[in-house]
Amino acid sequence: MKARLPLWLWLVLLxxxxxxSLTRVSVVSDMAAFLPRGEGLxxxxxxxxxxxxxxxxxxxxxxGGTEDTVRLAxxxxxxxxxxxxxxxxxxxxNGPSALPTAExxxxxxxxxxxxxxxxxxFTADRLRVELEARLRELSAPLPALDKARLPADPQAVFRRVxxxxxxxxxxxxxxxxxxxxxxxxxxxxLETRAGGFDLDAQAAAHAAILAxxxxxxxxxxxxxxxxxxxxxxxxxxxxxxxxxxxxxxxLALLLVAYRSPRLLLLSILPLAAGIVAAVTLTALVxxxxxxxxxxxxxxxxxxxxxxxxxxxxHLHSGEAPRLTLQRIWPTLRLGVASSAVGYLAMAASPFAGxxxxxxxxxxxxxxxxxxxxxxxxxxxxxxxxxxxxxxxAGGAGRGLWPLPxxxxxxxxxxxxxxxxxxxxxxSALSPVPADRRALDERLRRAVGAPDVSRLLxxxxxxxEEVLQRSEALVAPLDALRTEDIIGGYRLPSQYLPAxxxxxxxxxxxxxxxSLAAALExxxxxxxxxxxxxxxxxxxxELSRTLAPLTPSAVADTLVxxxxxxxxxxxxxxxxxxxxxxxxxxxxxxMRWSVQATPSVRYLNLRAAADQMVERFLRGAGAYLLAGxxxxxxxxxAGLRSAAQLTRVVLPVLTALALTAALLHALGAQLSLFHLMxxxxxxxxxxxxxxxxxxxxxxxxxxxxxHAVTVCAISTASVFxxxxxxxxxxLHAIGSTVALGVxxxxxxxxxxxxx
Amino acid sequence: MTSGGRIKLxxxxxxxxxxxxxxxxxxxxxxxxxxxxxxxxIAYSETRxxxxxxxxxxxxxxxxxxxxxxxxxxxxxSGESYVITGDAVRIEGNGARREVPLDLHPALRAFAESLRAxxxxxxxxxxxxxxxxxxxxxxxxxxxxxxxxxxxxxxxQSIELSGNGTTLRRIETREAGGDVTITELKGGA
Numbered sequence: 001m002k003a004r005l006p007l008w009l010w011l012v013l014l015x016x017x018x019x020x021s022l023t024r025v026s027v028v029s030d031m032a033a034f035l036p037r038g039e040g041l042x043x044x045x046x047x048x049x050x051x052x053x054x055x056x057x058x059x060x061x062x063x064g065g066t067e068d069t070v071r072l073a074x075x076x077x078x079x080x081x082x083x084x085x086x087x088x089x090x091x092x093x094n095g096p097s098a099l100p101t102a103e104x105x106x107x108x109x110x111x112x113x114x115x116x117x118x119x120x121x122f123t124a125d126r127l128r129v130e131l132e133a134r135l136r137e138l139s140a141p142l143p144a145l146d147k148a149r150l151p152a153d154p155q156a157v158f159r160r161v162x163x164x165x166x167x168x169x170x171x172x173x174x175x176x177x178x179x180x181x182x183x184x185x186x187x188x189x190l191e192t193r194a195g196g197f198d199l200d201a202q203a204a205a206h207a208a209i210l211a212x213x214x215x216x217x218x219x220x221x222x223x224x225x226x227x228x229x230x231x232x233x234x235x236x237x238x239x240x241x242x243x244x245x246x247x248x249x250x251l252a253l254l255l256v257a258y259r260s261p262r263l264l265l266l267s268i269l270p271l272a273a274g275i276v277a278a279v280t281l282t283a284l285v286x287x288x289x290x291x292x293x294x295x296x297x298x299x300x301x302x303x304x305x306x307x308x309x310x311x312x313x314h315l316h317s318g319e320a321p322r323l324t325l326q327r328i329w330p331t332l333r334l335g336v337a338s339s340a341v342g343y344l345a346m347a348a349s350p351f352a353g354x355x356x357x358x359x360x361x362x363x364x365x366x367x368x369x370x371x372x373x374x375x376x377x378x379x380x381x382x383x384x385x386x387x388x389x390x391x392x393a394g395g396a397g398r399g400l401w402p403l404p405x406x407x408x409x410x411x412x413x414x415x416x417x418x419x420x421x422x423x424x425x426x427s428a429l430s431p432v433p434a435d436r437r438a439l440d441e442r443l444r445r446a447v448g449a450p451d452v453s454r455l456l457x458x459x460x461x462x463x464e465e466v467l468q469r470s471e472a473l474v475a476p477l478d479a480l481r482t483e484d485i486i487g488g489y490r491l492p493s494q495y496l497p498a499x500x501x502x503x504x505x506x507x508x509x510x511x512x513x514s515l516a517a518a519l520e521x522x523x524x525x526x527x528x529x530x531x532x533x534x535x536x537x538x539x540x541e542l543s544r545t546l547a548p549l550t551p552s553a554v555a556d557t558l559v560x561x562x563x564x565x566x567x568x569x570x571x572x573x574x575x576x577x578x579x580x581x582x583x584x585x586x587x588x589x590m591r592w593s594v595q596a597t598p599s600v601r602y603l604n605l606r607a608a609a610d611q612m613v614e615r616f617l618r619g620a621g622a623y624l625l626a627g628x629x630x631x632x633x634x635x636x637a638g639l640r641s642a643a644q645l646t647r648v649v650l651p652v653l654t655a656l657a658l659t660a661a662l663l664h665a666l667g668a669q670l671s672l673f674h675l676m677x678x679x680x681x682x683x684x685x686x687x688x689x690x691x692x693x694x695x696x697x698x699x700x701x702x703x704x705x706h707a708v709t710v711c712a713i714s715t716a717s718v719f720x721x722x723x724x725x726x727x728x729x730l731h732a733i734g735s736t737v738a739l740g741v742x743x744x745x746x747x748x749x750x751x752x753x754x
Numbered sequence: 755m756t757s758g759g760r761i762k763l764x765x766x767x768x769x770x771x772x773x774x775x776x777x778x779x780x781x782x783x784x785x786x787x788x789x790x791x792x793x794x795x796i797a798y799s800e801t802r803x804x805x806x807x808x809x810x811x812x813x814x815x816x817x818x819x820x821x822x823x824x825x826x827x828x829x830x831x832s833g834e835s836y837v838i839t840g841d842a843v844r845i846e847g848n849g850a851r852r853e854v855p856l857d858l859h860p861a862l863r864a865f866a867e868s869l870r871a872x873x874x875x876x877x878x879x880x881x882x883x884x885x886x887x888x889x890x891x892x893x894x895x896x897x898x899x900x901x902x903x904x905x906x907x908x909x910x911q912s913i914e915l916s917g918n919g920t921t922l923r924r925i926e927t928r929e930a931g932g933d934v935t936i937t938e939l940k941g942g943a
Contacts, residue, residue: 070882096858138804139811141827141836142843142854143861143909143929150806173857174841527807 006374014273017280025283027291056196056224057090060443061209062185065218069183073175075217076186082212083190088205090561091191095177099162103557108149111157112509112543113502115164121155122510122540127522130155135526152535164494165559171447180446185220187447196225203229222440230436231727238725246718250305253717257710258312266379267308270368273375274304278364285359292353296676297360299733302718303339303683304368306711307332310691311372311380313707314700321380327700328691329373334638335690336369339683341634342627349623351616357676365683400646400751403654410657414664422617423669453606454583456489456593458576463551463567466576467498469598473578476596485589487582495563502548512541620675631686639693647693651747652685659740673732681740684715688748705749712745781888782877784895789875791920792819797940804933817939822874825866838866861909864901868913869925872897884913893918 063075080094099107107114120126134154137144144150149158171178171187178187190209194201202225213219254264278297283289310332314324343365346358414421458473460466470493477489497505510518516537523533551567554560566577578600583589586604593602636645656678660670668674688711691704715737722734795818802811818826828835834847842853843866856863864883871879880886883906884899899913911930917923917939925937 135811136832138806139802139813139832140834140845141800141829143865145859145861145909147806147929147931147933173855176857176860176863527809527811529806529808532806 004378007378010273010371010375014276017276021276021279021283025279026288027294057192057194059190059192059205059209059221059223059226060447061188061190062180062220062443062446063188063213063217064185064220066216067184069174069179069186072179072186072217073177075214076177076188078214079209079212080188083188083209086208086212088193088201088208089190090193091558092188093178093190094186094188095173096166099165099558103559104158104162106557107161107559108152108158109539109542110502110546110549111153111161112540113505113546113548114497115157115160116505117155117157119508122515122518124518124521127154127518128526131522131526131528135528151532152539154533154536165562178447185446187443189447190223192225194225196223197228199225199229199232202226203233206230220439220443222436222443227436227440235727235729238727238730242722242725242730246721249717249721250714253710253714254309257309257706262381263312266376267305267312269376269379270307270371271301271304273371274301274364274368277367278360281363282356282360286356289360290353290356293356293360297357297364300343300357300361300676300680300683301364301368302680302715302737303687304365305714306684306687307336307368307372308376309711309714310687310707311376313710314703315380316703321377325373325377328694330638331690331694332369332372332687334635335683335687336365337638338631338634338686338690340365341630342624342679342682345627345630346620346623349619351619353616354620354623400650403650403747403751407650407654407657410654410661413661414657417664419664419669421664421670422614423671453604454580454586455603455605456578456580457601457603458492458578458598459570459573460576461573463569463574464499466567466574467493467496467551468500470576470578471498471501472598473596473600476592477578480589480592483588485583485585485592486580487584489581490566490579492563492566492576492578495559495566496549496551496554499548499550506544506546506548509540509544511544512537515540617672617675620672624675624679628682631682635686635690644693647751648686648689651689651751652682652744655685655740655743655747656681658743659736662739663736668732668735671728671732673729674736677733677736678740680737681744684711684741685744685748688712688745692748692751708745708748712741715741716745781886781897784888784892784897785872785875785877785880787875787920788872788917788922789821792821792873792922794818794820798937799940800935800937802933802935805931817869819870819873822876823870825870825873838870859905859909860903861901861906864903864906865910865913865927868899868915872915872922890916 061079063072063079066072076094080092083089083092118126131154134150134156138147138150146156146159149156172181172183173179174183174186178189179185180187190205192202192205194205196202202223206221206226206229209221210219251264254267255261258264258267275298278301279289279294282293282297310328311321311325314328315321316324340362343358343361346354347362349355349358456473458466458469460469470491473491474493477486477491480486481488493501519533519537523530551560551563555564566579568575568577580589590602593600632645632649635648636642639645639648659678659681660674663674664670688708691708694700694704696704717738719734719737719741722730723738725731725734795816797814797816799814800812804811813829813831815827815829818828823838823840825838826835827837832847834845837844837846838856841857842855843862844851844853854862856866867879867883871877871883877886880899883903884901887898887900889896889898895917897915899915901907901910901912908930911928913928914926915922915924916926922939924939925935927935927937929935
C-alpha cells in the first residue's frame with residue numbers, strides 16, 4: 001500500500017489540476033499581451049493601436065459578382081442600412097454622404113464656433129459677396145442640395161464645417177456609392193466596436209456582414225481583425241488534421257518499437273500529466289494563460305514523450321521496472337534538469353510571453369519527469385517482453401573531429417550571410433496565408449485606406465490643452481505640406497476646436513442690430529425676400545452665448561467617435577494623435593519634430609512594431625544564450641568531465657547551428673517560431689547526447705541505442721508532418737525540429753563513446 | 755418609413771418595371787421619336803420662381819446635345835456653361851472650371867438623366883430614376899416624371915416634360931419647398 005502512495009497522490013493532483021484547468025483557466029488570445037510589458041508612451045500607444053486602434057478595427061467590404069453596377073450600388077446601400085442598425089459596427093460608410101441628417105441637425109447650431117470666419121465676414125460688403133454667390137447657386141441649372149439651410153446660413157458656413165470633416169481621399173463614385181477604380185466592385189468601409197484582436201467579436205462581425213449581403217452578390221472582406229480571426233480558424237483546422245495524422249504515425253511507430261498496447265498507453269501519461277501541471281501552474285502564477293504560450297508550450301513539452309521511451313527501451317525481463325528506472329534515472333534527471341534550467345533563464349525575462357512560456361515548460365517537464373520516476377514503474381508489468389531489433393545497433397562511434405569543423409562552417413555562414421538573418425516584421429508573426437495578404441493589399445489600395453502608421457503625438461494635462469496644441473500645429477504642418485515633406489495630416493482639432501477658440505469666435509460675433517443693418521445693406525438690389533434671413537440673425541445672436549462643445553458632450557456622435565480615436569486619456573493627462581498622410585521625407589520630418597513648438601513626438605508605428613519584435617527576438621536570443629550557459633554549467637557539474645561534456649553538447653550545438661544555416665540558406669528568415677523550435681531541439685539533443693554518452697555494457701548500450709532511435713524517429717516524423725503545413729508558423733516549427741532532431745541524433749550517434 | 759423599407763419598396767418597384775413598360779408602349783414610342791428628331795442645338799428661356807425670392811429669376815441660353823450622353827447648357831450673359839458628360843458635370847465660366855461628380859448626390863444624377871435620357875430616347879435609363887407617366891395625345895403630350903428614390907424626392911418633387919409631335923417644348927421642374935422652374939425650348943437654332 002505504501003508503495004502505491006505516489007500513484008494515489010499523483011492521481012489526486014492530476015484530477016485536481018485537470019478540474020482547475022478546465023474550469024478556472026482563461027486562455028487569452030490578445031496578441032499584444034504576449035509582447036513586452038512596455039513602459040514607454042510609444043509602446044503603450046503601439047499596443048493600444050494594435051489592440052484597439054481604428055486601424056485595427058477597420059473592415060473593407062467589396063461587393064461584386066455581377067456586371068450590373070446599378071444592382072451593386074443598390075446592394076451596397078442595402079448592406080450599409082442593415083449594418084448601420086447593428087450595434088457591432090461603429091461606422092458604416094459606402095459613399096460621401098457622411099453625416100446622418102439628425103447628427104447634422106445637432107452640429108448646425110454650433111457652426112459659428114466650429115470654423116474660423118474672416119474678420120470682415122459680417123460686414124455689408126462681405127455679406128453682399130456671399131448673397132450674390134448664393135443667388136448664383138440658386139440660378140444654376142442644377143438642384144441646390146442644401147437650399148433649405150440658406151435662410152439660416154447665407155454664408156454657407158456649415159458647408160465648410162462638413163468639408164472640414166471629410167476624410168482626405170476617397171474612392172471614385174458610381175451611382176452614389178464607392179467603387180474600385182475599375183468600376184467592378186462596390187466598396188464599403190466599416191469600423192467595428194470591438195478591438196481588432198478580439199477575435200470572437202471579429203468573427204461575429206464577419207458573419208453579420210455575410211448574412212446582411214443580399215443573394216446573388218459576391219462579397220470579399222478584409223481587415224486586421226477579419227484576417228486574424230480567419231487565420232485562427234485555418235490554423236485550428238490544419239492543426240487538427242496534422243495532429244491527428246501525427247498521432248497516428250506516432251502510435252504506429254511506438255507499437256512497432258515496443259509491440260505492447262499497454263506501453264503505448266503508458267507512454268502518453270507523462271506528457272499528459274506535464275500539460276495539466278503546466279497549465280495549472282502557469283495560470284496560478286500569471287492569472288491567465290496566453291493562447292500562444294499554450295501552443296508553443298505544448299510543442300516544447302513534446303520532449304516529455306521521450307522520457308517514458310527511455311525507460312521502456314531499457315526494461316528487460318528479470319528486472320523490476322523500478323530497478324531499471326534507478327539505473328537510467330541519473331541520466332534522465334540530468335537531461336530534464338538541463339532542459340529546465342535552459343528555460344528557467346527565460347522566466348526572468350521582461351517579455352511577458354517568454355516568462356510565461358518558461359514557467360509553463362519548466363513545470364510541465366518536471367511534472368512529466370516525476371511521473372516517469374514515481375508513477376510509471378508502478379504501472380509497468382514486472383517482466384515485459386522486449387525485443388530489440390536492428391534499430392538498436394550497438395557498436396562504437398567515430399571521433400569528434402568533424403563536428404567543430406561543421407559548427408564553424410555553419411557559424412561562419414550565419415555571421416557572414418548578406419541576407420538578414422532574423423525576421424523582424426510584426427506581420428510575419430501573424431500567420432496570414434499569402435492569398436489573404438494579396439486580397440488585403442488590393443482592397444486597401446482600392447479604398448485608399450489611410451496609412452495610420454505615421455503619427456505625431458501631442459500631450460497635455462487636459463483634453464482642452466491637447467486641442468489647443470493641436471490648433472497651434474496647423475501652421476507648421478501646412479508649412480511641411482508646402483515643402484512636400486508630408487502629403488497631409490489630420491488633427492483632433494479639425495473635428496472639434498478647443499473651447500477657448502470656440503469662445504473667442506463666439507465673442508466676436510456681431511450684435512443683432514448691427515448684423516441686421518449690414519444684412520439689409522447687403523440685400524439692397526438683390527431679389528431675396530425681406531424677412532428671409534431672420535433665422536440667420538437669430539442664430540448668430542444665439543451663438544454669442546452658446547457654451548462651447550467639449551469632447552465629452554459630442555462623444556455620442558459620429559464625429560465624436562472619430563475625435564475619440566485621435567484624442568484620448570493617457571495616464572494622468574491626455575494624448576492627441578495626429579495621423580500623417582503620404583510622408584515623403586521622413587528625415588526632414590524627424591528633424592522638424594525634435595524642435596517643433598508645441599512640442600510633439602514623431603512615431604512610426606510600423607517601424608516601432610518591427611523594432612519591438614526585433615527586441616523581442618534579441619531578448620529571446622540573449623536568454624537562450626544565458627540558458628545555454630546554465631545548461632553547460634549544470635551538465636559540467638553532473639558529468640564531471642570536460643570530455644563527456646563535449647561529447648554530450650557538441651553534437652546538438654552543431655546540429656542547431658547547421659539547422660539554422662540550412663533553413664536560412666533555403667530561403668527562410670529566422671523568426672520567433674524557429675527560435676522556439678530550436679529550444680525544443682536543444683532539449684531533445686542534450687537527452688540524446690546524455691544517453692549515448694552513458695558508460696555501460698554492450699547490451700545496455702544496445703538498449704540505449706534503441707531508446708534514442710525510437711525517440712528521434714518519432715519526433716522527426718511528427719514534426720516532419722507539421723512541416724507539411726502551408727501555415728508559416730507550423731511549417732517553421734515543423735521543419736526546424738525535424739531537421740534539428742535528425743542532425744542531433746545523427747551527430748550524437750556518430751560520436752558516441754566506446 | 756424605415757430606410758430598409760424604402761429600399762424594399764424600391765426593389766419591388768424595380769421588379770414591377772416590366773409591367774408598366776408594356777402599358778407605356780406609347781412613352782417608348784414617344785422617346786424614340788424625340789430622339790430621332792432632336793436638333794443639335796436648342797435655344798431656351800427659363801423662369802424660376804423661388805420661395806426665397808421676390809421676383810422670378812429668368813435666363814436664356816442654349817442646349818447642345820450629342821447622343822448618347824453629352825449635354826452642354828450655356829447660360830447667356832453669365833458666361834457660364836454646364837457640361838454633363840459621363841458621370842460628372844463640368845462647370846465652366848469666367849476662366850474657372852470645376853467638376854462635380856453626378857453621384858455626389860442621387861438628386862444630381864437623377865436631374866441630369868431627366869433631360870439627357872429623354873433626349874437620347876433611352877426609356878430604361880429614365881425609368882431607372884423615375885416612374886414615367888405619359889398623358890395627353892401625340893399632338894399635345896405631357897411626360898410626367900416622379901423620382902423613385904426618397905433622397906431624390908427630398909430635392910426634386912417632379913419633372914414634367916411636354917411638347918407636340920416630335921418636339922420637346924417645355925420642362926417644368928418642381929422642387930421641394932415649392933420652387934418651380936419652367937424651361938421653354940425654342941426648337942433648333
